[in-house]
Amino acid sequence: MSVRVTLALALSFGMITARSTSAADYIGAERCGHCHEQEYQQWKNSGHALALVRLSKVQQRDATCRACHTMSPPSEDPALAGVQCESCHGPGRFYSPRFVMKDAELAKLLDLKPVAEETCAPCHAKDTPSVRDFSFEEKLTLVRHRAPAESSKKPKG
Ligand code: HEC
Ligand code: HEC
Ligand code: HEC
Ligand code: HEC
Numbered sequence: 001m002s003v004r005v006t007l008a009l010a011l012s013f014g015m016i017t018a019r020s021t022s023a024a025d026y027i028g029a030e031r032c033g034h035c036h037e038q039e040y041q042q043w044k045n046s047g048h049a050l051a052l053v054r055l056s057k058v059q060q061r062d063a064t065c066r067a068c069h070t071m072s073p074p075s076e077d078p079a080l081a082g083v084q085c086e087s088c089h090g091p092g093r094f095y096s097p098r099f100v101m102k103d104a105e106l107a108k109l110l111d112l113k114p115v116a117e118e119t120c121a122p123c124h125a126k127d128t129p130s131v132r133d134f135s136f137e138e139k140l141t142l143v144r145h146r147a148p149a150e151s152s153k154k155p156k157g
Pocket of ligand 1: 036093098
């Protein structure tokens with residue numbers, strides 16, 4: 001489908017409008033995983049996926065900890081717990097339909113964000129309690145979903 005046609009479709013669905021993000025704009029990692037199995041499997045066992053559930057029950061309710069240990073905006077939905085796909089890639093409600101995903105330009109218009117140093121910065125800040133320094137280049141290699149040689153493989157769809 002051409003960008004023009006998909007854009008017209010998106011507009012007619014009311015997808016592109018001025019709006020602020022709410023919990024309803026996030027679909028959760030499991031649903032991304034229906035199409036991105038490899039990325040999902042790699043993420044599922046990562047510290048990011050477990051970031052909330054590893055905290056004590058009291059800490060899990062503490063807004064200070066939740067600011068970095070789960071997705072914002074706040075949600076009680078366990079399907080949205082931890083640092084998720086959408087914490088890095090942007091809220092997926094509008095870009096996750098297949099016809100949007102296949103059109104990189106349209107997906108970008110509909111909230112799919114490039115992952116850059118600013119993506120990590122709100123949580124991996126200078127004053128984040130950590131024994132390790134955060135070097136973007138180095139840490140990026142630890143969150144990649146696949147080895148560089150494989151990165152040309154297309155997801156199913
Ligand atoms: C219905 C299936 C489907 C779902 C659900 C889906 N995707 Fe995709 N996604 C695709 C397809 C297909 C492509 C690849 C487009 C291509 O390479 O032709 C893609 C591409 C991507 C890309 C690469 C974009 C680029 O320009 O390199 C990212 C990142 C991505 N998806 C993230 C997500 C995230 C995060 C979610 C959940 C919020 C998600 N996707 C949900 C099918 C899906
Ligand atoms: C500014 C963002 C931020 C806030 C606020 C924050 N954390 Fe973290 N936390 C992180 C990051 C980032 C890491 C990973 C740091 C690293 O290992 O380099 C982390 C790591 C941790 C770890 C270690 C996890 C492990 O297995 O290595 C614990 C435990 C933890 N945080 C508890 C808390 C608690 C409890 C609170 C609330 C009082 C809190 N954090 C608030 C960002 C934050
Ligand atoms: C900590 C941030 C982070 C999280 C969390 C994250 N990703 Fe990614 N993702 C990236 C980065 C960085 C890249 C680009 C990799 C590169 O530069 O080689 C990427 C690339 C992708 C791509 C493009 C193809 C590929 O594998 O390189 C897809 C699809 C994708 N992510 C889907 C997902 C899904 C689905 C989830 C959740 C299950 C997820 N991501 C969670 C950072 C993240
Ligand atoms: C929403 C907040 C958030 C975002 C965004 C985020 N992280 Fe994290 N990250 C965390 C927390 C919290 C932990 C600790 C999780 C645990 O182990 O319990 C962590 C842990 C990690 C770890 C494992 C500990 C370590 O330092 O070796 C790496 C690597 C990492 N993050 C890299 C990244 C990179 C790279 C990005 C950006 C592309 C990113 N993160 C984005 C919150 C975040």
